[in-house]
Amino acid sequence: MITATPTQHEPKNYINSDYGIKSWLLTQDHKRIAILYLIVVTAFFFLGGLFAVLIRIELATPAGDLVDSNVYNKLFTMHGIIMVFFFLIPSIPAILGNFLIPLMIGAKDLAFPKINLLSWYIYVAGGVFTLYALMRGGVDTGWTFYTPFSTSYSNSYVIATGLGIFINGFSAILTGLNFIVTIHRMRAPGMTWFRLPLFVWAHYATSMIQVLGTPVIAVTLLLLILERGLHIGIFDPALGGDPVLYQHLFWFYSHPAVYIMILPAMGVVSEIISCFCKKAPFGYSFIAFSSIAIAVFGFLVWGHHLFVSSQSVYAGMVFSMLSYLVAIPSAIKVFNWTSTMYKASVEMSTPMLYAIGFIGLFTIGGLTGLFVAALGIDVHVTDTYFVVAHFHYIMVGGAIMGFLGGIHFWWPKITGRMYADTWSKLSAIIIFVGFNLTFFPQFILGYLGMPRRYHVYPPEFQVFNVLSSAGASILGFGYLLPFCYLLYSLKFGPKAPANPWGAVGLEWQTSSPPISENFEVTPVVTQDAYQYSTREEVKVG
Amino acid sequence: MDSKSITFFPEQASSIAGTVDNLYLFLVLISAFFSLLIAGLIIYFAVKYRRRSDADMPVPAHGGLLLEITWSVIPLGISMVIFAWGASIFFTESRPPADSMEIWVTGKQWMWKVQHMEGQREINELHIPVGRNIKLTLTSEDVIHDFYVPEFRTKADVVPGRYTTEWFRPTKTGKYHIFCAEYCGTKHSGMVGAVYVMQPADYAMWLTNGGAQGSMSQRGEALFQQLGCVTCHQADGHGRCPTLVGLFGKPVEIQHGQVVNADASYIRESILYPQAKIVAGYEPIMPTFQGQVTEEGVQQLVEYVKSIGPKDTTGAGAPTPSPLTTGSQPGTAQQRATNPTAITVPGKR
Ligand SMILES: [Cu+2]
Ligand SMILES: [Cu+2]
Numbered sequence: 001m002i003t004a005t006p007t008q009h010e011p012k013n014y015i016n017s018d019y020g021i022k023s024w025l026l027t028q029d030h031k032r033i034a035i036l037y038l039i040v041v042t043a044f045f046f047l048g049g050l051f052a053v054l055i056r057i058e059l060a061t062p063a064g065d066l067v068d069s070n071v072y073n074k075l076f077t078m079h080g081i082i083m084v085f086f087f088l089i090p091s092i093p094a095i096l097g098n099f100l101i102p103l104m105i106g107a108k109d110l111a112f113p114k115i116n117l118l119s120w121y122i123y124v125a126g127g128v129f130t131l132y133a134l135m136r137g138g139v140d141t142g143w144t145f146y147t148p149f150s151t152s153y154s155n156s157y158v159i160a161t162g163l164g165i166f167i168n169g170f171s172a173i174l175t176g177l178n179f180i181v182t183i184h185r186m187r188a189p190g191m192t193w194f195r196l197p198l199f200v201w202a203h204y205a206t207s208m209i210q211v212l213g214t215p216v217i218a219v220t221l222l223l224l225i226l227e228r229g230l231h232i233g234i235f236d237p238a239l240g241g242d243p244v245l246y247q248h249l250f251w252f253y254s255h256p257a258v259y260i261m262i263l264p265a266m267g268v269v270s271e272i273i274s275c276f277c278k279k280a281p282f283g284y285s286f287i288a289f290s291s292i293a294i295a296v297f298g299f300l301v302w303g304h305h306l307f308v309s310s311q312s313v314y315a316g317m318v319f320s321m322l323s324y325l326v327a328i329p330s331a332i333k334v335f336n337w338t339s340t341m342y343k344a345s346v347e348m349s350t351p352m353l354y355a356i357g358f359i360g361l362f363t364i365g366g367l368t369g370l371f372v373a374a375l376g377i378d379v380h381v382t383d384t385y386f387v388v389a390h391f392h393y394i395m396v397g398g399a400i401m402g403f404l405g406g407i408h409f410w411w412p413k414i415t416g417r418m419y420a421d422t423w424s425k426l427s428a429i430i431i432f433v434g435f436n437l438t439f440f441p442q443f444i445l446g447y448l449g450m451p452r453r454y455h456v457y458p459p460e461f462q463v464f465n466v467l468s469s470a471g472a473s474i475l476g477f478g479y480l481l482p483f484c485y486l487l488y489s490l491k492f493g494p495k496a497p498a499n500p501w502g503a504v505g506l507e508w509q510t511s512s513p514p515i516s517e518n519f520e521v522t523p524v525v526t527q528d529a530y531q532y533s534t535r536e537e538v539k540v541g
Numbered sequence: 542m543d544s545k546s547i548t549f550f551p552e553q554a555s556s557i558a559g560t561v562d563n564l565y566l567f568l569v570l571i572s573a574f575f576s577l578l579i580a581g582l583i584i585y586f587a588v589k590y591r592r593r594s595d596a597d598m599p600v601p602a603h604g605g606l607l608l609e610i611t612w613s614v615i616p617l618g619i620s621m622v623i624f625a626w627g628a629s630i631f632f633t634e635s636r637p638p639a640d641s642m643e644i645w646v647t648g649k650q651w652m653w654k655v656q657h658m659e660g661q662r663e664i665n666e667l668h669i670p671v672g673r674n675i676k677l678t679l680t681s682e683d684v685i686h687d688f689y690v691p692e693f694r695t696k697a698d699v700v701p702g703r704y705t706t707e708w709f710r711p712t713k714t715g716k717y718h719i720f721c722a723e724y725c726g727t728k729h730s731g732m733v734g735a736v737y738v739m740q741p742a743d744y745a746m747w748l749t750n751g752g753a754q755g756s757m758s759q760r761g762e763a764l765f766q767q768l769g770c771v772t773c774h775q776a777d778g779h780g781r782c783p784t785l786v787g788l789f790g791k792p793v794e795i796q797h798g799q800v801v802n803a804d805a806s807y808i809r810e811s812i813l814y815p816q817a818k819i820v821a822g823y824e825p826i827m828p829t830f831q832g833q834v835t836e837e838g839v840q841q842l843v844e845y846v847k848s849i850g851p852k853d854t855t856g857a858g859a860p861t862p863s864p865l866t867t868g869s870q871p872g873t874a875q876q877r878a879t880n881p882t883a884i885t886v887p888g889k890r
Binding site: 141142324339359458 | 547548549550551557560561564565568571572575576579580582583586587590591592597598599600601602608609612613616617620621623624626627628629630631632634635650683684685687689691692694695696697698700701702703705718720721722723724725726727728729730731733
């Protein structure tokens with residue numbers, strides 16, 4: 001992060017407090033660690049994105065003409081693994097959560113600064129393992145590693161990749177633990193639980209899932225490695241194992257993992273909407289508790305991934321019903337965000353555009369969740385492009401819009417610079433349009449019956465595949481824009497004031513960028529979050 | 542399959558296709574309503590309450606409990622309707638009717654192998670008569686596959702080491718896709734084929750054209766001799782092993798007083814993993830036949846055992862499976878290896 005060269009008048013902040021690569025790689029400042037994460041996570045995002053581009057080029061024609069089937073299978077596998085484990089899961093928590101939670105609760109740092117740095121090193125180590133597997137030839141099991149294909153049949157680097165994800169999991173566990181302890185123990189005087197910003201509530205719920213869920217995927221991957229490496233029969237029926245057991249274990253973590261990706265984005269959106277409506281979010285406690293409800297119920301629905309897997313019919317019915325229950329807290333959030341805009345003072349800033357884009361894409365993603373949770377429909381659309389479209393609306397539409405919205409919202413705080421307003425608004429619109437053009441046709445493809453993970457497909461599916469590939473090119477361009485103008489702003493952007501948006505959170509009361517200690521004096525909190533000055537009060541309901 | 546005019550639905554070629562499409566359309570309407578509602582409100586609020594000057598101040602609205610309850614309960618109600626509707630379709634999809642015509646399907650990397658009861662075998666093709674209930678019993682030789690026919694709106698995972706089932710009643714003659722829907726390795730997208738739904742007369746003709754050498758149960762009988770099963774499993778029950786006559790579909794008492802149903806999965810398991818369940822009163826002396834008999838051979842043996850099963854299985858005498866009394870799911874697409882299968886009707890052929 002090369003910001004302005006310090007002058008006599010430049011006040012000290014966390015960026016210019018120390019120089020040299022060592023001061024970054026050995027830092028214990030949560031803000032600097034967040035920057036370390038930002039750099040690596042961004043690199044993984046573009047790597048995963050590159051694989052997506054290759055997939056979409058290949059699928060523009062029905063025949064397999066760009067790469068052969070083995071390469072294609074490795075492309076979608078590496079795309080999934082990198083995007084899920086090395087981009088989506090760490091993106092908002094490890095970057096924005098890391099940077100902002102101490103600032104928002106009026107603390108000097110996280111509870112365990114050294115563990116925070118350790119988390120980053122573990123994340124990098126896990127990434128290196130995975131990249132090693134990639135360099136050696138990659139892995140072709142899909143990010144789901146279904147057995148017995150992954151343990152007994154695949155001729156690719158399953159163990160190295162599995163170890164990479166296994167190692168990376170500890171990073172998520174430690175970050176979650178750090179957040180939980182920090183939120184419990186480090187709040188400034190007067191910062192009661194119900195004065196916490198919703199961003200913090202969302203991260204608290206996320207951390208719970210990370211701490212409770214990640215060990216399960218770690219154990220599952222370990223069992224998979226044991227079976228593949230030592231032929232201990234756990235999942236392969238030829239060795240006396242049960243292949244469907246693997247799916248239960250895998251989804252017990254991987255369904256809640258979706259909420260690790262989406263809850264922090266919901267937290268971001270709550271902050272942005274409140275700020276650019278200049279009023280408190282409608283139904284603060286409902287939004288806060290819906291995060292907790294999602295985290296809890298999220299652990300009870302894994303079986304909806306197994307409706308056609310030979311799971312019992314009655315188990316299928318229970319999981320279907322529970323999946324509908326977990327949809328309700330999400331619906332509550334959407335209604336509350338929308339209501340916040342009622343009689344507000346709405347400013348269509350760049351972060352607000354992303355937040356509204358989030359609501360739109362998340363709503364479609366959530367509503368199509370009703371389709372796949374319906375047993376009779378899921379039998380037809382599971383393992384087709386319908387599911388691919390559905391989860392991309394949630395995980396890419398939702399989580400990445402939230403991530404980009406958050407980056408744009410707090411960029412002035414993080415870097416002390418403002419970015420180009422026109423470019424950023426333009427890119428938000430391009431991303432929204434490109435996203436829908438990429439993924440909406442995939443719903444239709446899925447209902448028409450095109451299975452996912454198909455390298456070659458019947459020609460009647462081509463029209464919608466071409467639309468999707470065209471959308472992907474727009475989307476890819478849209479993602480490159482922020483990378484360019486944000487980098488540009490680091491050197492040439494105007495200096496950001498402490499509170500460019502007129503927001504009320506504690507993080508806006510310190511300088512931009514903040515000093516290493518975050519606050520000159522520990523703040524004392526005397527009122528609820530989101531106390532914007534308003535006109536006369538009205539009572540609804 | 543030329544590129545015809547653009548369509549949003551696969552053909553409706555099975556008895557449940559229309560039902561699934563109806564629920565789908567209902568959901569599309571619900572989704573369109575809520576998407577437009579949210580989008581409309583956001584755009585309306587964004588325009589109406591846009592900030593006109595920096596002095597602009599919002600009017601705070603304090604959360605109304607009534608409002609929160611309303612927008613929790615309405616979605617909950619709607620989603621429970623969807624749940625029940627979807628579950629009822631699923632329940633039908635999971636229970637093959639008793640009069641189903643049975644066909645065996647084996648998946649392997651990367652092809653589908655089909656055996657008809659009459660002995661016809663085909664690869665990557667499935668010929669069936671229109672209007673009949675068809676029950677597929679599926680298994681895999683290697684990894685998990687999934688037998689998917691979009692025009693029938695149904696699919697089922699094909700899992701190694703167990704039998705799963707899938708049923709449909711084709712309502713329209715024609716040629717439809719078979720897709721492998723569960724990722725299974727390099728040529729996953731090449732593990733495709735075609736279902737040919739034919740007029741019953743054409744199907745009968747097709748059956749006679751195959752040059753098949755004996756029905757499945759006849760081949761099973763030959764295997765039974767060839768593998769030496771007959772030396773222990775004697776018909777009169779005097780062998781060292783339990784007789785298989787009249788066994789199929791009946792409850793069997795095994796060690797520790799447990800009782801299992803002698804269904805296809807049980808017979809398959811007894812051939813390949815004979816030590817798994819020992820019939821009460823017998824010694825665990827049976828060797829495994831893994832490696833000596835293919836999955837298709839096992840299927841023929843199952844058909845042979847079925848053919849010497851209880852004679853009266855057409856009605857009351859059959860162990861009518863009831864999910865509520867057995868606590869499992871007879872004859873479902875979700876069948877576990879230990880569950881009883883649906884009753885079969887050997888008298889038909
Ligand atoms: Cu899930
Ligand atoms: Cu496959």
